[in-house]
Amino acid sequence: MNRTTRIGLLTSGGDCQALNATMRGVVKGLCSQLERVEIYGFEEGYKGLIYSNYRMLSPSDFSGILTQGGTILGTSRQPYKLMRVPDENGLDKVEAMKHTYYKLRLDCLVILGGNGTQKTANLLKQEGLNIIGLPKTIDNDIWGTDMTFGFQSAVDIATEAMDCIHTTAASHNRVFLVEIMGHKVGWLTLHAGIAAGADIILLPEIPYDLDKVIQAIEARKRQGKDFTIVAMAEGAISKEDAALPRKEYKKKMENYPYPSVAYELADRIKEKSGVEVRICIPGHMQRGGSPCPYDRVLSTRLGAKAAELIVSKQYGVLVNIVNNEVGTIPLEEIANKLKMVSPDASIIKEARMIGISFGD
Ligand code: F6P
Numbered sequence: 001m002n003r004t005t006r007i008g009l010l011t012s013g014g015d016c017q018a019l020n021a022t023m024r025g026v027v028k029g030l031c032s033q034l035e036r037v038e039i040y041g042f043e044e045g046y047k048g049l050i051y052s053n054y055r056m057l058s059p060s061d062f063s064g065i066l067t068q069g070g071t072i073l074g075t076s077r078q079p080y081k082l083m084r085v086p087d088e089n090g091l092d093k094v095e096a097m098k099h100t101y102y103k104l105r106l107d108c109l110v111i112l113g114g115n116g117t118q119k120t121a122n123l124l125k126q127e128g129l130n131i132i133g134l135p136k137t138i139d140n141d142i143w144g145t146d147m148t149f150g151f152q153s154a155v156d157i158a159t160e161a162m163d164c165i166h167t168t169a170a171s172h173n174r175v176f177l178v179e180i181m182g183h184k185v186g187w188l189t190l191h192a193g194i195a196a197g198a199d200i201i202l203l204p205e206i207p208y209d210l211d212k213v214i215q216a217i218e219a220r221k222r223q224g225k226d227f228t229i230v231a232m233a234e235g236a237i238s239k240e241d242a243a244l245p246r247k248e249y250k251k252k253m254e255n256y257p258y259p260s261v262a263y264e265l266a267d268r269i270k271e272k273s274g275v276e277v278r279i280c281i282p283g284h285m286q287r288g289g290s291p292c293p294y295d296r297v298l299s300t301r302l303g304a305k306a307a308e309l310i311v312s313k314q315y316g317v318l319v320n321i322v323n324n325e326v327g328t329i330p331l332e333e334i335a336n337k338l339k340m341v342s343p344d345a346s347i348i349k350e351a352r353m354i355g356i357s358f359g360d
Helices: 019-033 046-050 093-103 115-126 151-172 187-195 210-222 239-243 246-254 261-273 283-287 293-311 346-353
Strands: 005-011 037-042 054-057 108-113 131-135 175-180 200-202 228-233 277-280 317-322 325-330
Touching: 005 019, 005 046, 019 037, 019 108, 019 293, 037 046, 046 093, 093 115, 108 115, 108 293, 115 131, 131 293, 151 175, 151 187, 151 228, 151 277, 151 283, 151 293, 175 187, 175 261, 187 200, 187 228, 187 346, 200 210, 210 228, 210 261, 228 261, 261 277, 293 317, 293 325
Parallel strands: 005 037, 005 108, 108 131, 131 317, 175 228, 175 277, 200 228
Antiparallel strands: 037 054, 317 325
């Protein structure tokens, strides 16, 4: 008789588009290969695994969710650095997660999440659990994969926001700073900035010089273009701040008087050049709504690969995509690493070639 395969599913960290689409891919793949599958969905990410909050799901729960944003399981942030710290009642979280896993006699835990999530996934692998990671984040900063699901959908939204700003900026001859998410990396800002025809793109990986930003705005004016669109990453940093010792920079940020970096830059531009600047922050809209077609395809491919791995009992990896080939990479090779934009990347050179300023 065919044995039942029991899998746990969880989505952790910030939500994004295509979490549901990816889980659908996993479940559809498993159900087409195996006769008997039990699916345990943990609620609100690792929290559900720690406190044994789960519900049993049937394949029909994964029908009709290809286009649905968010996550049917819910999610939460459970920082990796606190995983070894007992909770307020003294509970050992790692032991609790292992307990839930063994109690349910899971064959494998499928974990959808970004960098922090995959660090914990690797920790659980080291603790002896069968784990498969799936690369989620609008930031596209997971090491070992060319692309994460959520990224392209967020690029679409950030681009659309800038497209809207473009028409009003042009009508009023205004300078606009559009602050784009991305945490510590600039992928989203770079791609949306190019797609929306931004004139200046400011990334964490290329610290900016205020004078160069102002010069770029003024150069456009001399060409008869009285408006400027600046795509600014939420993690963008000035050259002075980048040169500060880590401790000093941290201290500065503790007493930071601005809601975010765009406000600081807007103030500094006004102070130094008199140019009035408007700010637009699309914020969490970038993570919301339906996944774009690219993400639906990517998620389906990654999910199907995860199913293949479960069927063949290959665990301990992140499912990735490199040069358009879906494959795997061991979790320990990606944990604790960040995929950043290289200032020497060809996409940066091409952007510079058409006159985009990086403020450096
Ligand atoms: O990692 C995804 C992301 O949207 C980042 O781009 C952003 O810095 C962060 O999450 C925001 O987190 P939160 O939803 O907790 O405010």
